[in-house]
Amino acid sequence: MRRATCVALWTAATLLITQTPALGDFGARVELGADADAADGTVACMYPMTGRGATYGRDSIHGIQVALDRLAEEPGAPRLRVIIEDSRSKASFAVRMAEDFVQREGAEILCGIVSSGVGRAVSQFARDNETILVGTDHASSRLTLEEGHRHYFRVSSDTWYSHAAGARYLQEMQERTGWRTLAFLGPDYEYGRVAWRDLRTSLEQLGVDYEQAGTYWPRLYEPDYSLYIQALLESPPDILVTGLWGGDFNAFVQQARTTRLFEVMTVANFDAGGNYDTLVSFGALAPQGLILSARHHVNWPDTERNRHFVQAFHDKTGTYPSYAAVGAYTGIIAIARATSQAGTIGDTEAMIDALRGLELPLPTDPPGHTSYIDPETHQIVQAQAIGSPREDDAFPPARVLLGDWRVYEAESLKPSAAVLQRRRGPTADASP
C-alpha cells in the first residue's frame, strides 16, 4: 500500500513536470534531450535541487544541457533522453528513486549524485541490479577502490587524486616553510572520512614528516562552525586541511574570516575549495593563505576546449560553471561516446567494455593530456592543479580566481598497484 502510494505520487510528479524548465528554476523533476519515443536511450540522474547542495544540482543540469547541445550538433551522435530528479541528498530517497528509474522509467544508465554517502548507497543498488551508474560529482575514492564494481564508473576526480596532489603540494610546501603540524576538518560522512584517509595515505607514501594536531568532524550541512573554529584557535596547527565542500565550506570561511584563524594557520582545501561559487562568495578579497583546488577551474587550463565550455555554459545560463557542471557534462558525453562504441545503450556489458578505457577530451585536460577512464578502477584519470586566490575579475561576479598554479600530472597521481592491493584486499581482483 505504502509502495503503491509512493509510486502514484511519483507518476503524478512526472506527468506534471516534463518540459525543459526555465534556467535556474528547476522543479523536483526535469527531462532533457530527446523524447521518450525518439530517444536511443534513457539516462536517469539524481542531483540535489533543494538545500545546501542545490547549486550543485542546478549547475549539473546546466552542464547536461551543454552536453546535449553539443551532441545535437554532431551527426550520428546518440539521442539521449535525460531524466533528472531531486535526490534531496538522502540515500533512502535516492535508492528508491534509482529503483523506480530502472524499473518504471526504463532507464538504462543511472548518473549524477553529489553526496558520497548517497552515491555509495546507489552504487550498491547499481551493483545488485547490474545497472551502470556513472558518477559525476561524488568523490569518495572507496567507490572505485574498495567498493568498486563492474557497473560503477566515475567521470570526475575523486578524493584520491585531489589529495594525492594535495599531499605533493604540502610536501613541497614543507620544504619551503618547514611546517610541522596538520589538522583535518571534514564532514562526518563517507566523503570526509575517505578524504582524510586518502590524504594520510599519500603523505605517508611521500614520507612527509608531520604531527597530527587533531581531527574535527562536524556533520554534513552543519550550519555553525564556531565550535570547531574555537577548538582550532585554541590549539592551532600549521596547516588545516579541510574536506568541507559547497555551502559548508563557504559557511566555514565566512565564519572563520571573522576570527584570527586565517592569520594563525594555513588553510587548504584540495578537492572542492576552489569551486567557482566559493570564489564568488569570497567577495573582493579572499582570506589570506588559502590553498585551493577543485575538479574544474574556469581559468585553468587555458585551452580552447575549456574556454569554449565555460563560454557555452555562460551563454546558456548567464553565469560561470562550478565543477559540478563539468562532471555532469562529462557524464553525458561519456555515456554518448560509449553508446556509439557499444552500438546500443541497452547492452550493458558492451557499454561497460566501451566505458573502460574510454578516452574523453575534456575541458579539464591540460595540453598533452586526454582524460580517460581507468579500466582497472573505472575512475577517470585527470591532472590536478592547485592554486591560491588572487584578484581577478575576468569571470564576474567572482572578483578573485585561483592563480599561482602547481600542476600535477594525471599519471603521477594514480593509485599504485600496492595501494590498490591494500585498499581492495589481498583476494580482490585487479579490476572491479
Added chain:
Amino acid sequence: MTPRTSLVGKYTVLSLVLILSAVTGLSIIYARFSDTLIERLSGERLEAQLAGTANRVSAFIANRIYQLEILSSHPAMPLYVADGMEVPEGIAELVRVEADSPDLYGILFFDGGNSLVNLVPGQAASGAPYWQGDPWSMAGLPRTEYGRTEIIGPHVPDDGEPGFVIIRQRLRSLPGMEDPGSVGLHVRLAAITERVRLEDLAGATRTYLRTPNGNLLTPAGHPLRDVPKGLREGPEILPGWRIDYEIEAGHILNPLRTAQLGMYALAAATGIGLVAVFWRLARSLRRRVDQLVTGADALAGGDLQYRLGVQDQRWDEIDVLAHGFNSMANRLQQMMNRTIQSEKMAVLGEFATGVAHEVRNPLGTIKLTVQALGRKEPDQRRRELLNDVEDEIDRLNRVVSDLLTYGRASAGDPSCFEIRTAFRKATTLVEPESRERGVDINASGDSRLCIHANPEQVVQSLVNLLINAIQASQEDDIIRLRASTEGAFVRIDVTDHGCGMEPATRERVTDPFYTTRADGTGLGLSITRQLVLLNGGQLTLTSEAGEGTTVTVHLPRCIPGEPTSLHL
C-alpha cells in the same frame, strides 16, 4: 625644622594620602566589578544555561530512544537478525528512512549473542563497520542501562577517526524466537558533544561531557588529557553521563588583574617618586630658605652689603623672594647712605655756616686794612707782599663761599629749558680759561633736548665739570660736551683726554675736600654732584689713568609746555 612642621613634608604626606585614597577607591571598585562579573558569568544564569544544555542533550537522546522504540517494537525487525530471512522492501525502506539522518552512522542489528549481524548505513555512514575490512568491536565500551535502553560507549575518537555511541534496545520477541536480538542506533559522538556547548558569548564557561568510563569530552568530541583545575560537576543526563564545567574567567579577568597590578605598581612608583621628589625639594628649599634666613640675619646685624645669590636662569618663588630681599637690601642701603649723607651735610653745613660767619667778617676787615696799607706803602717790595696777602684773603673768601654753597645747597626752582642754553652759557663762562690753556670745547648732540632742572644750578654744574676738564687737559686737547636721550633722562657727557685717574682716586674724587691739586678746595665735584642730585639727576664718572675722564650727568628730560611727569 621637623617633617611635621615642614611645609614640604605636609605636602608630601597629603599627596601620599591622596594617592593611597585613589588606589584604595579604585581597588574597591575593581573588586566589586570583578565580583559582579564572576557572579554574572557563574551565577544563576549559568545554572539556567547548564540546565538548558542538559535538556538539549537529554532531548537528543530521548529522540533517539523514541526512534529506537519504533524500530525495536516493530514486529518485522527480527527479520534483520534471523538467519536466511528476507526483509520486505517496505520494511527495508522504513529502516533506510530512519537511518537517513546526518547524526547517524547507521542502524545496527545484533543477535542474541550480541554479535553484529546486519546493518543499514545512515547518512553519516563511514568507517567500520560499514567499510569492510576495518576492525570494529564494542568490547570494552562502558554500558549504561537506562530503562529498557542500553547506552554503549562512548567510543572516543581514535587515530583521527571520530567517536560514536550505540543506543540499543532489545527487539520484540516473535513467536518461537527465544531471543530475537537487539537493534542499535550508531550515533555520532560529536552529535552529543556538540550539544554540550554552552551559548556563552564571553567564553568564560567551558563545558565537558563526562562519560561513564571517566572520559571528559570537549564539545568537539575530543577527550581531554588533563582534568582542568576547578572542574565543577554539572547536571546528570544519564547514569554516569554528566555535564561538567569550569569557569575560566581568566582570559576576561586577566587583563583586568594585570591592569590592577599595573595600577598598584604605578601608584607605588608614583608614591616613591613623590617622596623622592619632595625630599629633594625639601633639601633644596631648606638650603635656600637657610640662605634667606642668613641674609636676613646679616642685614639685621648691620651688614648692608650682604646680598643673596640668585641664578638668572631660574625664576621660582624663592628666587622672587631672594630678588625681593636683595632689592630691599639695596633700597635700605641707599636710604641709609642718603640718611648718613644728609646728616653729614647738615653737620657740615652748620659747621661751614658758623665758620663762614666767624671767618668772613674778619677777613673783610683784614682785606680793607691790607688794601689801605698797600695804597700808602711806598716800598715796592712790601706793596707786592701786601698784594699777595690780599690774593690769599680772596682765595680764603672763595673757600668760605664754597663752604657756604656746599653747606646750604638746596634745589632751585626747576624749569624746562633747552640744554643748548646751558651749554652756551657754560662754555662762554669757561672760555677765558680754556683759551688760556689752549683747549677747545666741542658741544654736540641734539641741541633741542630740554631738561627739567634749575637752569643756574645746571650751568654751575657744567662750569665746574668743564673747568675740571680744562685743568686736566693739555694744550690743543679737545673737550667734548655731548647731549643725548636715555629713557626719561637727558644724558650729558663731559669728556676730556687728559691725565685721567687711578681707581683709588676715582673712588674718592666726589668726596668733599678731596683734591689732587695744590690750589683746589676739593669741593667743586662734590658740589656738582650735590646739585645734580638736588635736580633729580645722577652723576657718574668713568676714568682711565692716562686716557682721560668722562663725567656723565643724567637729568630729567622734558618737553616744553607739557607736564614733566609725563616724560619721566
